[in-house]
């Protein structure tokens with residue numbers, strides 16, 4: 001049995017103050033990752049600093065940019081009308097994350113801070129060009145999500161900083177979007193996942209945004225595949241070519257859940273299918 | 284380090300004190316002797332430890348005890364009628380064979396309770412979706428889905 005102290009501050013200032021005097025303490029949000037790691041003795045923190053009573057870290061704010069508090073739960077994302085309307089990929093991904101019990105407490109901030117390549121909310125936020133706000137003893141700073149994800153389990157934030165907000169610019173107008181996730185059973189972690197945003201002008205693809213999860217050390221956008229698609233006339237040959245290029249931009253590993261080859265194949269099939277479906281191309 | 288907690292448990296206010304590194308499931312089972320809440324995997328996979336916190340199904344094995352302060356908690360012990368009769372939902376599990384060994388039942392029934400509270404007339408798919416985080420080794424789930432549909436029908440005909 002591990003023993004730890006537990007603190008429940010109510011403001012960000014108190015959180016940062018506690019972390020200053022307890023540098024070895026770990027932040028806890030929903031705890032759905034952390035409590036498992038503590039139980040399995042992967043982590044043995046002397047103290048936990050809970051963010052759950054910090055009301056300023058919750059809430060979804062409308063505006064030119066949408067600001068989502070880091071403590072917003074996955075279930076809130078599933079239900080919020082603004083998210084469903086403006087950022088449907090995020091709502092779709094949230095609905096596929098874990099079980100209802102997990103979604104009721106798991107937070108968006110926790111999903112990102114974990115920095116797992118298979119975090120379900122990562123690919124939607126990447127295609128929406130999300131930024132994250134970090135708050136630390138020296139003030140706050142904003143970085144792109146792509147900068148935030150450094151490696152598996154590793155973000156660009158320093159140990160004294162918390163993630164306070166996720167900031168979403170307006171989505172592209174008239175975008176068509178599709179999220180796909182492959183798990184062994186429905187509530188599993190993703191073996192591979194894709195988020196696709198297309199802006200079409202007749203048969204022409206004006207803009208393409210593609211992101212993939214679970215197939216590289218971090219979830220990532222695919223700039224090369226996007227450039228093959230953007231500005232071109234859509235066809236099943238083109239989507240097949242885009243999907244093939246995409247497989248050169250990823251670096252999947254094989255593990256207990258799937259082989260590297262299988263992951264690469266899923267990405268190729270999912271991207272081709274997503275583009276064909278969004279463009280209305282019948283195979 | 285201990286912490287004083289005030290919360291509502293199965294409808295009654297309660298004041299207690301607990302070591303801060305206990306989980307809600309430890310508080311319920313070890314300190315309050317409410318052993319209806321079961322422990323299976325202790326990692327959020329099986330749902331045997333499911334209870335309701337402010338009406339929402341949560342895994343009590345992942346829920347730090349200090350976080351229940353000020354909240355409303357419902358466990359399986361809080362579902363029966365005041366005269367010791369089973370609630371309609373529990374009775375439906377008995378009638379439809381939704382209970383075999385019974386280990387998953389408290390968690391199943393609380394997930395079902397949360398579902399029926401927000402959706403009194405769920406489809407089969409909605410039931411299966413709501414129970415995605417509850418594993419059963421015995422029934423094959425078919426009788427559990429039947430139990431919940433039966434309970435929904437009975438509850439709807441009451442009012």
Ligand SMILES: Cc1cc2nc3c(=O)[nH]c(=O)nc-3n(C[C@H](O)[C@H](O)[C@H](O)COP(=O)(O)OP(=O)(O)OC[C@H]3O[C@@H](n4cnc5c(N)ncnc54)[C@H](O)[C@@H]3O)c2cc1C
Pocket residue numbers: 026027028029030031032033034035036051070071074096097098099102105106107108109110111112113114118119120121161162163164187188189190326327328
């Ligand atoms: C049974 C089960 C199924 C799951 N299924 C999925 C799934 O399908 N898809 C998926 O993506 N994930 C899944 N997860 C993983 C997990 O539930 C999610 O990653 C969840 O979003 C984590 O959020 P949390 O609030 O619970 O994080 P916590 O466990 O509280 O924290 C996770 C990490 O982030 C840090 N942290 C949290 N918030 C902040 C913050 N605001 N600032 C700084 N640091 C912070 C913590 O210190 C900790 O290191 C599953 C977990 C379980 C147990």
Ligand code: FES
Pocket residue numbers: 321322323324325326327328329330331332333342343344345
């Ligand atoms: S014991 Fe909590 S989910 Fe299995």
Ligand code: FES
Pocket residue numbers: 381382383384385386387388418419420421422
């Ligand atoms: S009845 Fe035995 S595990 Fe469900």
